[in-house]
Amino acid sequence: MKVALDTSILVGFFLPDDLIHQLAKTVINQILSNKIEYACMSKINLIEMGYIIERATENQDYAYNCMFSVQHDLTIDIIDLTWDFMTSLAHLKAVNPISFCDNATLAAAHLTRSQALFSREKEIVNRRFKRIKGPEIIFIEDFNFNL
């Protein structure tokens, strides 16, 4: 299985009080044990993760260390802002009525032929997901952990 992680998955992982924390921990364990064969995240989503964690905790140092951890501790492929990524993201944002960063998750999934893994915590986005074009979207709340 190949997944492109949305910001919400890693925000949930790094914040133990978050609703999806346990689910996100399971996903990270499956990435580290190679049960999920490939996981990626775009640089755009890594930035979004940093500022959401800082806003949620009001702790810049913790947000920095979480970003550092994604880059250095986890076996997650960080997708660069290459020409292919930028043009995919531009197109997806043009056709999808969801946020720029959520489209960045879709662009990462599209480029790596992965499924885009989101959390249902993003209810506002969720309402619009029915009209989304691009790669397949799955939700961590429905995730089949028996890989």
Added chain:
Amino acid sequence: MVKKLDDTVVISSIRISKEMSKKLELIAKRQGISKTELIRRALESYLPQFIELRPNSAEEVLNKVKLRTGFIPKIKKSIKSIYQEIYETENL
């Protein structure tokens, strides 16, 4: 007889003071090993502190982040309200 070195072995030469050389010689003699072996053992015990291995589990990752920061902060603002801010107020 010339012993053929394994291709994973490299020869390194180091410059040390006479005093340190004497100490090495003394300790090696006491332990019944060569100076080279003593240096190798010393490096093996000294170097691991600088080599950070990748964590094997989610818990280890969180512990590393906790160690770097000193603690794991509590959520002061709900994630849901932050997403609402981003999508509705900031229109991103």
